[in-house]
Amino acid sequence: MSESKKIVVIGSANIDLVASVNHLPIPGETVLGSSFNKIPGGKGANQAVAASKLGGEVSFVGCVGSDQEGEMLRSTLEGANVDCEFLTSLPETPTGTAMIGVDVEGNNSIIVYSGANGALAQEDIIAAKKIVKSAKVILMQLEIPTSCLETAAEIANGITILNPAPVVDIPKELLEKVDVLVPNQIELAHLSNIKSFNNLNEIENAAKSLDIETVIVTLGSKGALLVSDSDTELISSPVVDSVDTTGAGDAFCGSLAESLSRGMSFLESVEQSVVVGALSTTKHGAQTSMPSRSEVGSFLR
Numbered sequence: 553m554s555e556s557k558k559i560v561v562i563g564s565a566n567i568d569l570v571a572s573v574n575h576l577p578i579p580g581e582t583v584l585g586s587s588f589n590k591i592p593g594g595k596g597a598n599q600a601v602a603a604s605k606l607g608g609e610v611s612f613v614g615c616v617g618s619d620q621e622g623e624m625l626r627s628t629l630e631g632a633n634v635d636c637e638f639l640t641s642l643p644e645t646p647t648g649t650a651m652i653g654v655d656v657e658g659n660n661s662i663i664v665y666s667g668a669n670g671a672l673a674q675e676d677i678i679a680a681k682k683i684v685k686s687a688k689v690i691l692m693q694l695e696i697p698t699s700c701l702e703t704a705a706e707i708a709n710g711i712t713i714l715n716p717a718p719v720v721d722i723p724k725e726l727l728e729k730v731d732v733l734v735p736n737q738i739e740l741a742h743l744s745n746i747k748s749f750n751n752l753n754e755i756e757n758a759a760k761s762l763d764i765e766t767v768i769v770t771l772g773s774k775g776a777l778l779v780s781d782s783d784t785e786l787i788s789s790p791v792v793d794s795v796d797t798t799g800a801g802d803a804f805c806g807s808l809a810e811s812l813s814r815g816m817s818f819l820e821s822v823e824q825s826v827v828v829g830a831l832s833t834t835k836h837g838a839q840t841s842m843p844s845r846s847e848v849g850s851f852l853r
Contacts, residue, residue, distance in 0.1 A: 559603050559809045560687040562613045562677065562704050563596015564669040564695035565629070565639070566648040567621040568838060570798070576653050576661045585653075592628040593650055593838045594669070595693040595717060598799050601632045602806025602828065602842040603691070608813055611635040611687075613680045613704075614696070615668040621647035622668070628839060638680040642668050648695070658794045658833060664695065664718070672696045677703040685709055691809040694720050705729035711812055715805045716743060732766045732818075734805055740769055752777060756784050768822055770804055772797075775826045778818060785819060789826040790851075792834050799838030804829035806842065827851060 571585035592601075596614050604610040612634050616622030618641045625647065629636050648667035654660045677684065677700050684690060690708045692701045693715045702725060705712050713732040716722060719742045727733075737749060744758035759767035759779040769777040775789035807828035811821035828843055831851060835841035843851075 558683065558687045559608045559610045559689045559691060559813050560613060560680070560684050561596050561600040561603070561610060561691045561809070562684075562696070562700065563599065563691075563693045564594035564648055564666075565592075565597040565612075565614050565616050565625045566594035566650045566664065566667075566669070566695075567591070567625065568593035568650045568652050568798070570652045570654060570837065573653050573655055576655050576659065583653075589837070591837045591840060592625050593799070594625070594648060595695050595715065595802055597625060597629060598802035598838045598842070599691055599693070599715070599806040599809070600629060600634045601839045602803045602832075603810040603813075604632045604634050605842045605844045606807055606810040606828065606848070607845045608806075608810035611638065611680075611683050613638040613676065613684070615640045615642055615645075615672045615676070617641065617645050617647040617668045618643045619647055621649070632839070638676065638683070640672075640676055642671055645671050652798060654796050654798060654836075658796045660796070660798050662798075666695065669696050672700050674699055674703045676700065677707070681707055689713065689809045689813045691715070691805060693717055693805075694722070698723055698726055702726045702729070713805065713809060713812075715801070717801065727762070727764065730764055732768065732808075733762065733764045734768045734770065734808065736770045736772070736801060740767075752786060766818060768808070768818075770801055770829070772800075773830075776804070776822050778822050780818065785822075787819070787822045787826050789830045792830045794830075794833040796836045796841065797833050799841055800829045800832050802838060803832035803842055824848070
């Protein structure tokens with residue numbers, strides 16, 4: 553593949569500690585788990601694997617610890633054909649960890665400990681300057697310091713996509729440099745200072761208020777709302793037998809980056825990505841559930 557088609561994902565890599573439960577606990581409640589797994593995760597790594605499994609040429613920039621978990625994450629990324637030249641291993645800091653409960657309906661509750669992800673520095677982004685500058689798509693999230701994302705957005709020449717998750721305050725300077733924002737409704741509510749939305753018109757108005765060229769609001773099983781200067785379009789998600797929603801948003805973002813790197817339009821890219829997001833919920837786990845190009849093709853046929 554030519555260099556211009558490359559996707560660079562700048563983000564987090566975590567080990568997910570996943571417990572299956574009958575229902576998610578309320579504050580003060582203890583519930584018994586029916587199964588437990590240790591699975592590679594982290595929003596950045598998930599999105600990199602999603603894009604690569606769809607055929608994208610992906611490089612990952614991030615930090616892990618020099619521990620067993622860090623080696624597991626590096627091995628998994630490389631096994632998914634993700635270039636890890638700029639995945640740094642830190643000797644004194646543990647790899648990031650996410651503790652995830654998944655109920656019988658596939659809903660999840662997540663607590664993340666940043667670990668090595670929080671140690672990613674602007675110097676690490678500058679070290680990867682060549683690939684960031686030449687990439688067609690740069691995909692970022694918020695499980696790493698925002699200063700790193702600002703540096704990446706300044707260097708980038710391609711399409712910069714920000715998935716503003718988890719919910720944190722984002723510097724105005726960063727938002728001004730972003731071409732595409734991909735929030736869910738909770739993240740959009742935070743960014744637009746609106747408590748909640750009653751209908752699609754309110755979501756559209758909130759997206760437009762952010763003054764970003766293209767905003768794609770993910771709506772879970774309802775699909776996604778594409779809001780741009782020229783058009784607003786609701787793209788419905790296909791109906792699937794969902795077992796675990798963990799990583800569905802990451803599957804969507806990885807697919808968006810992959811399709812845009814091939815020169816597809818935003819509408820075509822979102823149409824593919826709602827399918828990829830839906831298919832990811834039919835398997836357990838995050839990276840383990842990302843569909844391949846052939847699986848997506850078979851489903852569409």
